[in-house]
Amino acid sequence: MTTANMRQIGVGILGWGVALVMFLPILIIGVTAFKTEQDAYALSLIFTPTLDSFREVFERSHYSTFVYNSMAVSIISTLLSLVIAVPAAYSMAFFPNRKTQKLLLWMLSTKMMPAVGVLIPIYLLAKNTGLLDSVPGLIIVYTLMNLPIAVWMAFTYFNEVPKEILEAARIDGANAWQEIWHLLLPTTLPGLSSTALLLIILSWNEAFWSLNLSSVNAAPLTVFIASYSNPEGLFWAKLSAASFLAVAPIMAVGWVAQKQLVRGMTFGAVK
Amino acid sequence: MTQQTIILPTPATPIAPPAPGRKFSPAKLLLTPSVAMLGLWMIVPLVMTLYFSVIRYNLLSPDQTGFVGLDNYRYLLEDPAFWPSIGHTLVLIVSVLLISVVGGTLMAVLFDQKFPGRGIARLFVIAPFFVMPTVGALIWKNMILHPVYGLWSHLFRLVGLEPIDWLADYPLWSIIVMVAWQWTPFAFLILLTSLQSLDQEQREAAQLDGAGPVRIFIHITLPHLKRAIAVVVMIESIFLLSIFAEIFTATAGGPGTETTNLPYLVYSIGLQQFDIGIASAGGVIAVILANIVSIFLVRMLAKNLRGEYDQ
Numbered sequence: 021m022t023t024a025n026m027r028q029i030g031v032g033i034l035g036w037g038v039a040l041v042m043f044l045p046i047l048i049i050g051v052t053a054f055k056t057e058q059d060a061y062a063l064s065l066i067f068t069p070t071l072d073s074f075r076e077v078f079e080r081s082h083y084s085t086f087v088y089n090s091m092a093v094s095i096i097s098t099l100l101s102l103v104i105a106v107p108a109a110y111s112m113a114f115f116p117n118r119k120t121q122k123l124l125l126w127m128l129s130t131k132m133m134p135a136v137g138v139l140i141p142i143y144l145l146a147k148n149t150g151l152l153d154s155v156p157g158l159i160i161v162y163t164l165m166n167l168p169i170a171v172w173m174a175f176t177y178f179n180e181v182p183k184e185i186l187e188a189a190r191i192d193g194a195n196a197w198q199e200i201w202h203l204l205l206p207t208t209l210p211g212l213s214s215t216a217l218l219l220i221i222l223s224w225n226e227a228f229w230s231l232n233l234s235s236v237n238a239a240p241l242t243v244f245i246a247s248y249s250n251p252e253g254l255f256w257a258k259l260s261a262a263s264f265l266a267v268a269p270i271m272a273v274g275w276v277a278q279k280q281l282v283r284g285m286t287f288g289a290v291k
Numbered sequence: 292m293t294q295q296t297i298i299l300p301t302p303a304t305p306i307a308p309p310a311p312g313r314k315f316s317p318a319k320l321l322l323t324p325s326v327a328m329l330g331l332w333m334i335v336p337l338v339m340t341l342y343f344s345v346i347r348y349n350l351l352s353p354d355q356t357g358f359v360g361l362d363n364y365r366y367l368l369e370d371p372a373f374w375p376s377i378g379h380t381l382v383l384i385v386s387v388l389l390i391s392v393v394g395g396t397l398m399a400v401l402f403d404q405k406f407p408g409r410g411i412a413r414l415f416v417i418a419p420f421f422v423m424p425t426v427g428a429l430i431w432k433n434m435i436l437h438p439v440y441g442l443w444s445h446l447f448r449l450v451g452l453e454p455i456d457w458l459a460d461y462p463l464w465s466i467i468v469m470v471a472w473q474w475t476p477f478a479f480l481i482l483l484t485s486l487q488s489l490d491q492e493q494r495e496a497a498q499l500d501g502a503g504p505v506r507i508f509i510h511i512t513l514p515h516l517k518r519a520i521a522v523v524v525m526i527e528s529i530f531l532l533s534i535f536a537e538i539f540t541a542t543a544g545g546p547g548t549e550t551t552n553l554p555y556l557v558y559s560i561g562l563q564q565f566d567i568g569i570a571s572a573g574g575v576i577a578v579i580l581a582n583i584v585s586i587f588l589v590r591m592l593a594k595n596l597r598g599e600y601d602q
Contacts, residue, residue, distance in 0.1 A: 032406035038398055039412035042476065045430045046418055048442070052434070061440045108325035115318035123326070125593055130333045132585035134533045136554035137578035140561045140571050141339035164332040171325055196317075225423040227536030228554075232562065246425040246540045249432070256433060256440075263426040274421035275414050282484045287592055289522045290481050 046267070052260035060256035073261035081244070083262065090240035090266070092155050093230075094223040097162035098216050101170040104163070106212070109174035110200070114186075124175065128287050131168040135228045146233055155238045158230060162223040169222070170215060173284050177211030178204070214280035217273050221281075224270045241266040337578070343571035350565035363572040370569075372548040372556055379463060380552040380580075383470065384531040388524055390471040395478030395523070396516065400508065402479075403486045413483075420476040424536035431469045432458060432541045462542055462550045469537050474530075478523045485519035486512070525588040532581055553577050 040047075052060050054069040077083050112120050142161065143152070151157030181204060189203055205212075227242040234243055245266060248259045274281070282290060347359045367373055402413055419427065435442045436457035444454035457465045489512065497507050535554045538544060544551035544559060551559065553573060561570025 028404075028406055031401065031404045032408070035401050035404075035406050035409065035412050038401065039415035042472070043415040043418055044442075045427070045435060045472065046422065048434050049426075049430055104324050104328065107321035111318040111321035117318075121593075121597070123322070125589055127325070127329055128592060129585060129589050130329050132529050132581060132588065133333060133337070134529070134554075134577045134581040136533050136535070136557050137574045137581065138336035138340060139554075139557060140343060140567055140574055141336040143562060144339075144567070145336070164328060167325060167329060167332075221421060225421070227424045227539075228533060231425075231536055231539055232558065242423050242425045242536065245423065245429060246536070248429055249540045249543075259429060259433065263429070267422050267426055270423075271418055271421045274417070278417060278480060279484075281420075282481055285477070286481060286522050286526060289592060289595060290485050290519045 046271075049260040049263050049267075052256055053264040055257050055260075057255055057257045060260070073257040074265070077258050077262045077265070080258075081262075083244070083265075086239055086241050086244040087265075089155060089158075089234075089238055090224060090242075093158045093162060093238075093240055094220045097159045097166065097223050098219040100159065100163040101166045101219055102174070102212065102216060105167055105170035106174050109171050109178055110204070112171075113175050113178035113181075124172070127168045127171050135165075139228075139232060142229075143232060153234045153237050153239075157233055158238055158240070161229050161233065162226060165226070165229070166219045166222060169284050169287075170219060172287055173215040173218070173280070174208075174212060176283065176288055177208045177215070180211075181207055211280075214277050215284065217277040218280050218284045221270055221274050221277065340571045340574045340578070343567050344575050346568055348567040348571075350567060359568070363568040367560075367569050367572045367576075370556075370560075372551055373573075375548060376551045376553050376556040379550060380532065380554075382463060383467060383534060383552055384528055386467045387471045387474055387531055388527055390467070391475040391478040391527060392520055392523060394471075394475045395482050396520070398475070398479045399482035399486050399516075400512065402483055417476040417480050419472050420474070420480070422473065424473065425540045427473055428469055428537040428540035431465070431472070436465055436468075458542060459546060462546060466534075466537055466541065466550050469541065470531065470534055474527055477527065481523050482516055482519055485516055489515045521591070522588075525584055525591070528584045529581060529588075532577065532584070553580070 051065065053073055054071070055067050056070055056072060059067045112124060146152040146157050151160070185203060185207075186199060189199055194202070224240075225242065227246075230240050230242045231246060234240065241262075245259075245263055248255075248262070344363050345358060345360060347355050347357055347362075349355065398416060402409060402416070406412075422430075433441070438444055438454055438456035438459070441454075441457075443457065447454045455461075494507060494511055497511055502510070533554050534552060535558065538550050538552060538555050539558075542550040544555045548556075554577065557570050557573040557577065560566050560573060
């Protein structure tokens, strides 16, 4: 065997070792979710798989309500962020002026304000307007929280559109609306959809605001899972089943959108 | 050395410059909702936090009101939990940064090499970043660090050692491990992305000149990663300053106040003891800390926007 081959095998063992160690905690819930409550504490891989825990999660708790809240909050806030952000990004990408760069930086800088700095007033505002523990309340907060990322990402995608195509369309007599509808949206749709995926991931997993602003009615999955932390909630198989369902779909989305994650979360500073 | 890692697009040249002298500008109109909403989102709560921090405001004694100057700050600073909480916040940020940057760099270098199944292994590595923080905290608390049933206890008993109650004996370290587990994949993903833009020819040339892997890493790879590392450090600092869910779920700030960081302290004073005034003073301090970091980040992004790194 050549040294190059040996090296590749060594790198492979190391790489897979690292991957399994990082993935182990997720693997544990993936396995425990299919065990019975008695088997769950054994950490053994020999057991009869069962779907009982999943069934119980759905029957005993209002699990579907939490799923519904998570979905409503993340999907609607994502759509709202995009609806508000896309026109702004369009304006900044195609009609820039001297202030555009400053404005963009200012928008990004709002993302750098720590949530805890505004926790108290947001909590009180939500309380006094009846938005505390309500789905619309969380939607508003998540929309605003993700707006800078949405503007930024949409801006970079618009900026990549070759200007010649738009000019050609204009010469052919297309008006602004036709230009947006027939040219800009189709060419930037992949970018905008991956922006949407990133925003959905961020709001699905968001836990600072959800823990502080919701308790019963509007609680998304993050809050529901946190309720397992009290001692009487130590049911590993059910906890695992509930966690597995909460994590698996968004992980699939994350794997698809990993490139966009780098772009969106570093504000384009790393490509 | 190429500085291709960071390229921010500069705004495109206008296709149709807005007609001069026209009052009504559609471009401005499109911007207004975003600017107005972000402005409100940023300014209103911030002003309220500042205002609450200088008045007496306790939800449990609503009749006591009035301007108190810096009293709330004094009470906060005299709170026996305050300085430890600043300490915990800083230890948490610095430790997680160290673990995630060093770990992320080593893993990125490893995954920059070809090996069988690399694509799938890579998905496994980044997976923890997509786990919601409350789930992550509970997996670690119950299934890995638990003194009786946890994975570590099983392993310890297997080699004849007495299991350790991690969350009771090393609470802050337990939190650090949980948070680092989530953020190392983030650093890894960014550093790997940056690494893949490294010029292969440069590395091959160095190899031909007889440079070993360690020297290539120090003289070529690390300088190339410098900026990406700076970005990871700044972005993670901002998120790590607000770490809350892991602490809320795994330890509730305890035992005692051993895992209470600044966000948890503000939460506990404001939403558990209902002292809005003192909690707001804590919020102001968090904003100041975050600003120190974000000034550097914004300055760097501004340089990028002006295209200073575009050669």
